[in-house]
Amino acid sequence: MLTRFSYIAPDNLEEALDFLQENHDSTRILAGGTDLLVELYRGEQVENLLDIKKIPELQELDENDGLYIGAAVPVNALLENETICSVYPLLVEGAETLGSYPIRNRATVVGNICNASPAGDLIPPLLVLGTTVHCRSSEGSREIPLQHFFQGPGSTVLQAGELVAGIKIKPHPISSSSGYWKKSRIKGPDLAAVSLAYLVDFRQKIFDLALGAVAPTPLLLHLGEFLPGLHDDFDRNRGLILETVEERIKPISDLRGRKEFRERIVGAYLERALERIQGGEQL
């Protein structure tokens, strides 16, 4: 049984933001609830739960000119959208590994970000796709690049009275190669021990790499400077990239894997990505 709290479910954003402004110390935002309710079962105390799912503008999913995903959009809404499935395969790969089918009916894309888990399944794909977090409060709005949104495990730069209304993803580059791998203990629903997503935009010479569960926050590394070198001297530049990545990761040992195991998996996934990029005809 859960401890007592008040449930508030406004049907417009202004009302929600006003409530949050006045009660930010005592309020948690309820979207899918797939993590929040588990916390409440474990004894987390909260006075107010502010359910944002009934607010129409937070239910928006718009795939014109990039992609806009409102805070109330569940993960399965991405997987059931034909345009998203064909244009953003990377996002689909991340989404498919998140929980189970019933969990994905409930869990939201934005919730996966706001939990700020270093292992959040959707975060590496969103980082390399170029995502901006659209924040609202009763005092205004601001846009935060996703890579600057996280402060540490469970901690974001959101301020008191502020919520994430949605995220914006850039139009997908046409001339690109991408990949996503997740290492977990079992094949079924499990958090990542390591996750890695990359995206190469050959025309713009962009090579972005995102890593989950190997540092206090998900990491985004820009490796575009190595792209021409990969073509000319693959082995040397592969070594340089591996060194650059090794310097940035700070994995810990926990129940999902030892530090050394995580380092090895990052290396293996990176090799896989680099070989795939080298094989790309447009390099």
Place this chain on the structure above:
Amino acid sequence: MSGDLKLMVNGEKYLLQVPDHRTLLEVLREDLALTGTKSGCNEGECGSCTVLIDGRPMNSCLILAREVEGSSIETIEGEARDQQLSILQQTFIETGAVQCGFCTPGMIMAARALLDRNDSPSVEDIKEALAGNLCRCTGYYGIIEAIQLAARRGGKNHGQ
């Protein structure tokens, strides 16, 4: 705090007064005495509390009753109709997909939702759809077989 809750469960309308902190699972089991839906892990890991909300399978332990205001809920009690087991229930019996039975209501609701969206699922489709439902007795093969058999018998429709 509490509030009025209107919902439809297995085709019947209910108007309830529900405290804010009660989950859908608790309301189904304790207020409506629909104890077919099981309470297992209370973490969304085991799937024994799976019900359909507006046709979609969800973990009722992770949903507040007040969140589903105005929704239509289907539970295992809605499977059999006119004293007749559904095709899915029948094939679960025939293939030995039930041993202790604790996971069965959740399995059948997840399978019901799968057949609703895919009337001839592959083994992979079935495994994916049931990835959130744990069974510690059967080893799953009987369950997969039951769902395949139900699909062949037109299990998308309830009756025989």
